[in-house]
Amino acid sequence: MTPNAATLDAPTLDAATLDAATLDAATPDPPNNYLHSTLLRLATAGSVDDGKSTLVGRLLHDSKSVLADQLDALERVSRDRGLAHADLALLTDGLRAEREQGITIDVAYRYFATADRSFILADCPGHVQYTRNTVTGTSTADAVVLLVDARKGVLEQTRRHLAVTALLRVPHVVVAVNKMDLVGFDEDIYTQVAADLAVVASELGLPDLRTVPVSALEGDNIVDRSARTDWYEGPTLLEVLEALPVADNPGDEEFRFPVQLTLRPQGAARDAAHREYRGYAGQIASGVVRVGDPVVVLPSGRATTIAGIDTADGQLDLAFAPRSVTLRLVDDIDLARGDLIAAAASAPEPTRDLVATVCWLSHTPLSKHSRLLLKHTTCTTAAIISAVDGVLDLDAVRIVAAQDLGLNDIGQLRIHTADPIAAEPYARHRRTGAFLLIDPQSGQTVAAGMIGNPLRKDSETATDSLAGNGDHA
Amino acid sequence: MNKGRELAEHEDLKEAEAEFAAGRLVLDHLDTLESESIHIFREVGAEFERPVLLFSGGKDSVVMLHLAAKAFWPAPIPFPCLHVDTGHNFPEVLAYRDRAVAEKGVRLEVAKVQDYIDDGRLSERTDGTRNPLQTQPLLDAIADHRFDAVFGGGRRDEEKARAKERIFSLRDEFGAWDPRNQRPELWNLYNGRHRPGEHVRVFPLSNWTELDVWRYIARESIDLPELYYAHQREVFERDGMLLAVGQVSQPQESETVVTKQVRYRTVGDMSCTGAVESDALTVHDVVIEVAATRITERGATRADDRLSEAAMEDRKKEGYF
Numbered sequence: 001m002t003p004n005a006a007t008l009d010a011p012t013l014d015a016a017t018l019d020a021a022t023l024d025a026a027t028p029d030p031p032n033n034y035l036h037s038t039l040l041r042l043a044t045a046g047s048v049d050d051g052k053s054t055l056v057g058r059l060l061h062d063s064k065s066v067l068a069d070q071l072d073a074l075e076r077v078s079r080d081r082g083l084a085h086a087d088l089a090l091l092t093d094g095l096r097a098e099r100e101q102g103i104t105i106d107v108a109y110r111y112f113a114t115a116d117r118s119f120i121l122a123d124c125p126g127h128v129q130y131t132r133n134t135v136t137g138t139s140t141a142d143a144v145v146l147l148v149d150a151r152k153g154v155l156e157q158t159r160r161h162l163a164v165t166a167l168l169r170v171p172h173v174v175v176a177v178n179k180m181d182l183v184g185f186d187e188d189i190y191t192q193v194a195a196d197l198a199v200v201a202s203e204l205g206l207p208d209l210r211t212v213p214v215s216a217l218e219g220d221n222i223v224d225r226s227a228r229t230d231w232y233e234g235p236t237l238l239e240v241l242e243a244l245p246v247a248d249n250p251g252d253e254e255f256r257f258p259v260q261l262t263l264r265p266q267g268a269a270r271d272a273a274h275r276e277y278r279g280y281a282g283q284i285a286s287g288v289v290r291v292g293d294p295v296v297v298l299p300s301g302r303a304t305t306i307a308g309i310d311t312a313d314g315q316l317d318l319a320f321a322p323r324s325v326t327l328r329l330v331d332d333i334d335l336a337r338g339d340l341i342a343a344a345a346s347a348p349e350p351t352r353d354l355v356a357t358v359c360w361l362s363h364t365p366l367s368k369h370s371r372l373l374l375k376h377t378t379c380t381t382a383a384i385i386s387a388v389d390g391v392l393d394l395d396a397v398r399i400v401a402a403q404d405l406g407l408n409d410i411g412q413l414r415i416h417t418a419d420p421i422a423a424e425p426y427a428r429h430r431r432t433g434a435f436l437l438i439d440p441q442s443g444q445t446v447a448a449g450m451i452g453n454p455l456r457k458d459s460e461t462a463t464d465s466l467a468g469n470g471d472h473a
Numbered sequence: 474m475n476k477g478r479e480l481a482e483h484e485d486l487k488e489a490e491a492e493f494a495a496g497r498l499v500l501d502h503l504d505t506l507e508s509e510s511i512h513i514f515r516e517v518g519a520e521f522e523r524p525v526l527l528f529s530g531g532k533d534s535v536v537m538l539h540l541a542a543k544a545f546w547p548a549p550i551p552f553p554c555l556h557v558d559t560g561h562n563f564p565e566v567l568a569y570r571d572r573a574v575a576e577k578g579v580r581l582e583v584a585k586v587q588d589y590i591d592d593g594r595l596s597e598r599t600d601g602t603r604n605p606l607q608t609q610p611l612l613d614a615i616a617d618h619r620f621d622a623v624f625g626g627g628r629r630d631e632e633k634a635r636a637k638e639r640i641f642s643l644r645d646e647f648g649a650w651d652p653r654n655q656r657p658e659l660w661n662l663y664n665g666r667h668r669p670g671e672h673v674r675v676f677p678l679s680n681w682t683e684l685d686v687w688r689y690i691a692r693e694s695i696d697l698p699e700l701y702y703a704h705q706r707e708v709f710e711r712d713g714m715l716l717a718v719g720q721v722s723q724p725q726e727s728e729t730v731v732t733k734q735v736r737y738r739t740v741g742d743m744s745c746t747g748a749v750e751s752d753a754l755t756v757h758d759v760v761i762e763v764a765a766t767r768i769t770e771r772g773a774t775r776a777d778d779r780l781s782e783a784a785m786e787d788r789k790k791e792g793y794f
Contacts (some may be wrong), residue, residue, distance in 0.1 A: 038500075038501060039500075039502035039505045106652065108633075109629045109636050109679070110630075111680075111682045113684070132657055135659065261518060265548035281515050288498065378519070436664060443664070445659070
């Protein structure tokens with residue numbers, strides 16, 4: 001590209017004035033790196049007034065993910081409201097009701113990128129329907145960014161956020177100890193909060209919790225290092241997020257493949273060579289698959305072998321989660337949507353009776369629903385709740401007796417299903433251990449379910465009051 | 474013409490084997506996004522009776538069509554395309570649209586805003602913009618064809634209201650979006666249950682950014698309408714935007730027509746879609762330009778989205794894309 005600044009008028013693009021080499025050095029997201037760029041999914045958590053929207057706005061702003069027209073709009077609106085500085089929270093509050101009420105209502109998804117990594121950030125509101133939104137936002141997250149007010153330290157609310165994070169089995173937690181500017185960037189205060197958090201993490205069995213002292217409002221240690229925390233030698237928040245491993249290594253997981261649909265084009269094949277084609281399309285839920293691998297099809301239990309791994313771009317010898325592929329099998333067996341293809345050596349036992357932890361998401365309590373639909377991977381079946389074992393006390397992190405579940409309750413249920421499902425403990429299989437409960441009349445999603453008790457630590461035995469036959473594997 | 478050939482070929486197999494040998498198994502971010510989108514297409518293909526894909530020839534809908542073909546390969550795409558034609562389209566985009574659906578062997582339905590204006594069901598707005606007029610023909614086409622799932626190319630990075638949109642978004646018989654009462658969306662378990670008369674809008678590109686779309690177009694060598702690349706065009710400036718001189722966008726006396734080298738970041742109603750000055754002749758140039766740009770694509774090119782802070786939210790509530 002030739003620099004050609006003389007002809008530029010608004011609206012224009014800065015790129016016209018820069019050459020590619022300058023850009024690679026100057027932009028946070030050089031275009032040529034994309035073949036090796038990875039994707040990390042984040043969710044935020046925090047109480048009201050912890051400054052979460054400000055932190056997200058700061059991350060977007062300081063990583064140069066906010067563009068000029070968005071900043072102009074932000075400054076204009078902030079001025080109209082009589083604010084001295086641009087209110088970064090306005091970047092994330094997208095609905096009119098949110099702006100009018102100055103609160104965040106719904107999970108909002110934000111995107112930003114650095115040289116080697118793209119981020120999807122689910123910004124979860126702190127108060128309205130807190131549990132419902134946080135469970136939604138964290139269900140897909142590789143890491144949770146939790147805010148703690150340095151002045152207040154670890155509150156009951158913080159413990160609750162961390163309990164939900166542990167329940168959803170999010171691999172990493174990064175705690176931004178915020179508002180350090182309001183405690184004079186005091187090292188002792190930060191050290192105490194970090195120590196308290198470590199204790200909670202250990203109690204909850206969180207595998208990886210890191211802390212960073214920040215001021216979201218003033219930008220300390222978010223993207224750029226703060227000169228006001230010279231006692232802190234660790235990474236900034238963005239540096240932590242850039243270095244986190246992306247999800248689990250599929251090489252360490254058991255292969256699971258829920259079948260979405262059978263591809264059998266016959267006469268309609270786009271190429272005559274595929275008239276006899278029969279493949280099973282899906283997204284690998286966990287693990288690695290190779291041509292020649294022995295597998296079992298569930299719930300039938302038929303054993304067979306992988307004959308081919310196909311994509312529209314050609315055949316693969318090997319594929320791993322979360323890639324979408326189409327599998328061909330050596331044997332001609334009856335197989336349909338809802339079936340699971342699993343590694344022969346580790347296949348789960350299909351069952352019609354589950355013990356599960358559910359988060360109730362509906363305003364109508366559980367007791368008003370006699371029959372539900374249960375959606376597990378690509379399989380939807382009728383379900384009845386055979387017993388309510390109790391409700392989770394998030395403060396004490398234990399199950400207490402209860403007869404019913406209401407909005408935002410997390411409870412332990414026994415569920416009986418019409419068809420057998422390839423149930424697996426959520427603690428080990430985030431994809432094939434999760435399910436939805438759906439009201440067949442309204443069609444609403446009423447609960448998010450996790451098979452077994454994800455909060456139970458591995459060291460505890462099957463006699464634990466929370467264990468059930470979902471934990472058999 | 475393939476603009477992306479100059480870019481590195483993607484060698485899945487070699488890369489995967491090398492990563493496996495090195496003990497690292499991580500999909501790169503475009504593969505991750507592609508796999509997520511293919512999963513969404515297949516869920517809809519399996520669970521809905523009558524899906525349809527909104528196809529305008531714009532880059533996001535082109536990427537959707539490309540992903541749909543991959544999702545069902547070697548079977549054909551199992552649903553038709555629908556274009557809501559404002560009557561204010563760029564002629565080269567319409568020609569591209571017809572060529573693209575023919576290549577993929579997909580049926581195209583067209584709902585024309587002009588028909589509604591001709592018989593009086595809709596009247597022309599005073600500002601001449603037809604984007605908001607697309608809602609009624611869209612909803613009528615959905616009802617007439619009894620479409621139960623409608624794929625749209627909306628991305629959450631486009632606009633603040635879209636950032637709150639679900640991937641599966643339920644619409645009532647009026648096509649209305651109720652942002653305060655959306656179904657929670659957990660893991661990759663999509664709930665597409667709907668009652669007669671209701672339909673589900675499905676957004677397979679929800680998690681893609683403008684830059685991701687361009688990188689993918691480059692990687693996959695996807696053909697696009699030529700106006701996405703820099704070319705000479707007669708334009709005039711209005712409300713800070715460069716509008717093309719055409720049948721529906723005539724300059725007023727005070728507006729001077731000049732020939733500039735421009736390209737389009739979005740394509741839509743000619744009367745309100747602005748061009749940007751650009752030297753980006755190839756897809757690689759565009760990737761670099763988008764990576765460096767300091768203005769959002771809607772801010773730069775869509776007059777109708779500048780109407781108010783909640784312009785998009787209001788239109789979506791009424792059933793807009």
